[in-house]
Amino acid sequence: MAGVLAVLFALAAVAPGAAQEGDTATVEVRVWQDVGNEFDIYVSARPAGGSWRTLGTIPLPLDDGTSSSGRFQYGDISLDVPLLGRADPATVEVRVWQDVGGSSSIFISARPAEGDWRILGTIPLPLDDGVSSSGRFRYGNISLDVPVPRRPVSTLAGSAGSLGSSDGQGDGARFGAHAVFSQHRPWALGLAAAPDGSVVVADYYNDAIRRVGPDGTVTTIAAGRGDRDGEAEDARFYHPRGVAVDGRGTIYVADERNHRIRAITADGVVSTVAGTGRWEYVDGPAEEAGIINPRGVALGPLGDLYIIEATRIRRLSPAGQVSTFAGGERNGYQDGWRENAEFFSLQAIAIDDDGNIFVIDINDRGGLEEYSAVRLIDTTGTVQTVLRSDGLNSGGSLGYPAGIAPAGDGGVYLSNTGLHQIVRLTRAGDLEAVAGTGEKGWLDGTRGEARFNLPGPLALSPDGVLFVADQATTVVRAVELARGGLPAGAVPLATYEGPPRAVGVTVTALPQLDTFNSDGFALSPDGYLIGPGSFLNDVRRLAPDGTVTVLAGDGERGFLDGPAEEARFSNPSYVAVDADGNVYVLDGGNEAIRRIAPDGHVTTVLDWLPTGLFSITGLAVDADGNLLIGDESNGVWRLEDGQLSIAARVQPGWLSAIDVDASGRLHYAAGRSFPVTIGSISEVGSVTVLVEAGPGHYGGAFSGWLRDIAVASDGTVYAVDLDYQRVMSISPDGDVAIVVDIQSFPGVTRFDPHAVLVTPEGDLLVSEFNRIWRVTLP
Known part of the structure; x- marks a missing residue:
């Protein structure tokens, strides 16, 4: 049966509130023996x-020495075992003993690297935990608790990538409860350092x-969805x-969805200190x-509580106003002056000892107008931008x-969230990396x-430990900051490397008249563009020479089938063309699907839309x-x-574009929520x-609005990213590149792509x- 051996090692005391890895890491060792040759270990x-x-499996010749009596021979091996989530391995030295006269008898000793073999002595290891599939080898297992040093960056609590609400110590605890949204809302674990050295966590999706x-032990103070004061439980x-x-x-x-500020006293009583619970903006006494x-x-520093909403900073005074x-x-x-200042979308707030508010x-509207800014309201009430x-x-x-x-x-x-790094912003507006590659x-x-x-919210303890909500809200990390500041350049500052640009691409304008609205279009079998x-x-038709003609419709708003000139x-809006030249039209104002036959006759094929x-x-x-x-x-x-029936469902995310390739396989883009996905769906x-x-x-390659896609004969997908004003290519292997963007059009101040298609020539x-x-592609 498996043995358990604790390798003890004196560790330095840990200061109160300091982050630490557990004292030991468990390493499992397996000793194999050849049944036919028991000296083969x-x-x-x-x-x-x-x-x-x-x-792997490492041969261990038992030729490093014998016992003083000569009865036992042994072999030594040093094992550097990689540990999950740690840069450095756990090192343990193992000595395997064998009775020369009874070669089936195996004993084991272990020690920390360069330690003393006598600390733990020698323990029998029965090789009865199993045999190899061939039956040639038998083995025994043993668990060794190996000391590991405390690291400057460590995981205090939670299990990386695991969501839940359970209490426990270290990686036995769980945070976060919504797999899709938690991944992309890194603020969903609010943090604050408490005077007793603990960290208080607002667990957003667990309402806790x-x-x-x-020591990394997680306990729940109060939990449960609702709006109720009283005892914490x-x-x-x-x-x-x-x-x-x-x-x-x-x-x-900050009880966001209840529109209240709550307080929990040290003895566990919860009360509302501001907010009526209604969606309303009212200054005055806290209860109103x-x-x-x-x-x-x-x-x-004077006891005021500052509260951030989306575009305002509110203040709750000690007097309750x-x-x-x-x-x-x-x-x-x-x-400028704080009462005249404007904010776009406030995300986090911190106040230093002098009363400066950051x-x-x-x-967060997306696209090329995105920005991140750190802004300061100094003690005179002036708002200024430290970095934009x-x-x-x-x-x-x-x-x-x-x-x-x-x-x-x-x-x-x-937390430089998208670059996965913790940084320091100096008062002069310079960024310096603190932790993270x-x-x-x-x-x-x-x-x-x-x-x-x-990484998301931060909290700084009085003794210099910076706590970080990380792993998209699943763990709390701790960064021990160097005393006396951090040496400049000690950690390289992370930078963003976006998608590469496709080379050899040329762009020309198609001859056309302004009377063709190309917001969305399709290619007919005879080479005309339908828009x-x-x-x-x-509905109009654009000929290769740029001539525009009306395919169907008399120009008057209405809902009428019949010949092209009377319909x-x-x-x-959207159009699609089948192999026979039938044009399907989403008739938006009538919430219907119309069909224009090759002879121009218009019929209604669906007079309602399933979801609006x-x-x-x-x-x-x-293909059919x-x-x-x-x-x-x-x-x-x-x-x-x-x-009408459902052909396919896409999860997660909202479907934003579809196309069908030459083989009839359906391709899609789900790009109005995150993660953005592009893929295909089989007939089944x-x-x-x-x-x-x-x-x-x-740092993702796409914005939240992929307006259209088109699939080439080689399986490459081309996607229109409206917010980032570019067209991207995605190879069959998933490699992403920029095909065209604003830089592709000298002298053009804005590029607003709406639709894309692949011509028979491959353009x-x-x-x-x-x-x-x-x-034109290379």
Whole structure:
């Protein structure tokens, strides 16, 4: 049976509140013996629960020595066992003994590297845990608790990538409860350092307030969805987002969906200190004040509690009065006197000992207008920008930071979320890396070795430990900051490397007249482009020479079938053409699907839409000539013989575009939520994901709006990214590149691609509202 051996090693005491890895890491060792030749010994090792293939099976000749009596011979081996989530391995030295006269008798000793064999003595190891598949070898297992040094960056609590709500110590605890949204809302674990050395956590999706002790033990203070004060075990919250802790241990909570600020006293009583619970903006006495979706809280040195909403900073005074401290109702960006200042979307707040207020303000509308800014309201009430960065896809240095903490020297620590790094922003506006390589992952180690994954909120303890909500809200990490500051350049500053640009691409304008609306189009079998005249209430045809003619519709808004010149449409949009030349039209104003036959006759094939006009994201025709209708929330509908049915569903995310390749396989883009996915769906409904990417503001290659896709004969998918104003290619292997963007059009100030198709020659046609570009690929 398996043995258990504890390898003890004196560790330095850990200061109260300091982050630490457990004292030991469990390593499992397996000793093999050849049944036919009992002197033939092998050793394997792995981290607890890992794979025996980690180090393989190593021969161990028992020729390193004999016992003083000569009865036993032994062999020594030093094992460096890689550990999950740590940059450095656990090193253990193992000695295997064998009775020369009774070769089936095996004993084992172990010690830390360069330790003393006598500490633990020699333990029998029966080789009765199993045999090899061939039956040639038998083996015995043993677990060794190996000491590991504390690392400057360590995991305090939680299990990387595992969601849940369970309490426990270290990796036995779980945070976060929504697999899709938690991945891309790194702010969903609010943090605050408490005076007793613990960390208070607002667990957003579990509607819970939790505490992490200095040893990594997680306990739940209050939990459960609702809106109720009282004893902590009876109280209820609804998506608590931010927390702050005062010197007496009172916890203040930004209870976002309840529109309240709550307090939890040290003896466990929950009360509402501000907010009526209604969606309203009202200053005045705390019990009458209206607070809208509070996102964070921070305590000032004079006892004021500052509250951030989307575009305002509110102040709750010690006397119980709520006032608007800075900002207003409108999204904007304006420095100056605090009452005149404007904020776009406040994400986090921190206050230093002097009373300077720092906030993270972002433009989260997407596209090339994205920015991240750190703004300061100094003690005179003046708002100024310390650093403003364009979005990562526009060459910026900040990737939507989600956490901020005062650095004590006039600067602040930031979670540079999209670049997976912790940085310090100096008062002069310079960025310095603190911890993390910038490579996405989870790895403890030195500050230069550690890896983070979308780090979020920060909290700084009085003794210099920076706590980080990491792994997209599944773990709490700790960064021990060097005494006396951090050496400049000690950790390289992470930068963003976006998708490569395709080379050898040429762009020319297609000859056309302004009377062809190319917001969405399709190619007919005879080489004409078919486009909807959305505001002209007709469907038009563009010839290769640029001549535009009306295919159907008399230009009057209406709903009438019949000959082409008599038919009426109302704001037609998407079109698709089948192999016989039938044109299908989404007749938006009439919420119907119309068909234009090759002779121009118009009929209605569907006089209702399954989910409403604004849910439709495209039309395509499958290999059997059936019409496919993209529906952003339900997937893809198939219209066959007048009957509508679901052809495929796409999860997660909302469907934003569809196309069918030459073989009849359906391709899709789900790009109005995250992660952005592009893939294909077989006839039986199985989904193959070609590429999956996080939000562009966190460094993903795509924005949230993939307007259209087209599939080439070689399987390459071309995607129109409207917000980032570019067309991307995705190879069959999932490699992403920029085909054209604003840089491809000298002298053009804006490029608004709406649709793309692949011509029989292999070129791309890319449409804007009133012009079409031919993109010739190498």
